[in-house]
Amino acid sequence: MTELIEIRKIIPPSFKQENLGERILCYRPMKHGMPHLGIEQKGSKVIAHNYGHGGSGWTLGPGSAKYVNSLLIDSPLGNELSNKSTPIAIIGAGLVGLFTAYDLTKRGYSNIAIYAEKLDSLASHNAGGLLAPVSMDNDHAMQAIIDQIGIDAYRFYDDVARDKNSDFKQGARLVPSYFNSREDSGLEAYVGKVMNPAKEVMLDFGNGMTRKMVVYDDGIFMNTALLMSELHDFVNAHHINIVVGKINAFDELKEKFIFNCSGLGAVELAKDTALVPVQGHLIMLKNQVPENMNYMILVYFGEGKTEANQKVKRSFYIFPKHLPDSAPQDIGVIGGTFIEGGSPDKPNLKEYDSIIDEANAFFGIK
Numbered sequence: 001m002t003e004l005i006e007i008r009k010i011i012p013p014s015f016k017q018e019n020l021g022e023r024i025l026c027y028r029p030m031k032h033g034m035p036h037l038g039i040e041q042k043g044s045k046v047i048a049h050n051y052g053h054g055g056s057g058w059t060l061g062p063g064s065a066k067y068v069n070s071l072l073i074d075s076p077l078g079n080e081l082s083n084k085s086t087p088i089a090i091i092g093a094g095l096v097g098l099f100t101a102y103d104l105t106k107r108g109y110s111n112i113a114i115y116a117e118k119l120d121s122l123a124s125h126n127a128g129g130l131l132a133p134v135s136m137d138n139d140h141a142m143q144a145i146i147d148q149i150g151i152d153a154y155r156f157y158d159d160v161a162r163d164k165n166s167d168f169k170q171g172a173r174l175v176p177s178y179f180n181s182r183e184d185s186g187l188e189a190y191v192g193k194v195m196n197p198a199k200e201v202m203l204d205f206g207n208g209m210t211r212k213m214v215v216y217d218d219g220i221f222m223n224t225a226l227l228m229s230e231l232h233d234f235v236n237a238h239h240i241n242i243v244v245g246k247i248n249a250f251d252e253l254k255e256k257f258i259f260n261c262s263g264l265g266a267v268e269l270a271k272d273t274a275l276v277p278v279q280g281h282l283i284m285l286k287n288q289v290p291e292n293m294n295y296m297i298l299v300y301f302g303e304g305k306t307e308a309n310q311k312v313k314r315s316f317y318i319f320p321k322h323l324p325d326s327a328p329q330d331i332g333v334i335g336g337t338f339i340e341g342g343s344p345d346k347p348n349l350k351e352y353d354s355i356i357d358e359a360n361a362f363f364g365i366k
């Protein structure tokens, strides 16, 4: 008996010059092994580290903040935190620092200050927006913790998407997420707990090109720039002070309790040599048809070399990213590259052309 497979029609976006917007180069903070989620006493300070989430910072962010905050509050090192007006410092105003402030505020802490070198154009704003625990380093021994953090984060975004979180009005949506295989998604641990099983479907692009893929219909798209703006609204509404400037050593801060959410800044601040930048290229799309962009796709290609002779893992992804205050038809982002150890002096600009070639090839656009 032949197996029946659902056919889904997707009208491809256009990747002509007039449909391509800003080109963005940015860096994932990836810690080898797994993100640093732990606490330590350093002289008179108690430091809670929360950095190094690679390409999954948004996927894990709310769960990761909950996990590290609990770790400190429930530890003997955090005894004084039974007093909710104890001064607390957070270093970093990317998504990790802001979700840390959000979670602490929801637990009743009222004396929080955020210290950050930069507030805008961070990796956290630029990220694509697919919820999938991929492109990070995972120590197998820690997989159960990462899965639980991811599931907690999924629950958070699912509430936002279903309008059950009064602090976030927008920013997350349920959107079908397509991959070549279940393994590629990293989402199988979520199935049966917060997600439904994936199914096989045939995508038909209406131009003769079809592709057999797996889809999670309850995938989550996180509109990253919009969520950053909503997180800042929350921080402002709760009178959390943001002090702009670089912190060179934990001792500079007056607070005893410090959350280190400094992303790549932790290479210097925590002297962490296992933390590496992973360069990524993104291209914003414009003049598209918004109704045709309600899906996410991530497929992997092989490894290659960039023009600067650096090792690159290539993938193609497309998400319905939309910047706050931009026109409705300026929707969509494509990527992406993973260049470990990448740096601004080697921008590998030819990767943008290969992303466009891969986008056209994927959709069968001649």
Ligand SMILES: Cc1cc2nc3c(=O)[nH]c(=O)nc-3n(C[C@H](O)[C@H](O)[C@H](O)COP(=O)(O)OP(=O)(O)OC[C@H]3O[C@@H](n4cnc5c(N)ncnc54)[C@H](O)[C@@H]3O)c2cc1C
Pocket: 026, 027, 028, 029, 051, 052, 053, 054, 055, 056, 057, 058, 059, 060, 091, 092, 093, 094, 095, 096, 097, 115, 116, 117, 118, 119, 122, 123, 124, 125, 126, 127, 128, 129, 130, 131, 132, 245, 246, 247, 248, 261, 262, 263, 264, 265, 266, 269, 278, 279, 280, 281, 282, 335, 336
């Ligand atoms: C191309 C690309 C695509 C991505 N797509 C996705 C995706 O689809 N899904 C997903 O889940 N994730 C994605 N990510 C990953 C995600 O963007 C990162 O994991 C996340 O942004 C890391 O957040 P962060 O808060 O740790 O760091 P950042 O956003 O870099 O923020 C760090 C903060 O710390 C501050 N800081 C650093 N050092 C100091 C210091 N010494 N003193 C004071 N302040 C300091 C900085 O100024 C900044 O405010 C993507 C990343 C890239 C690059």
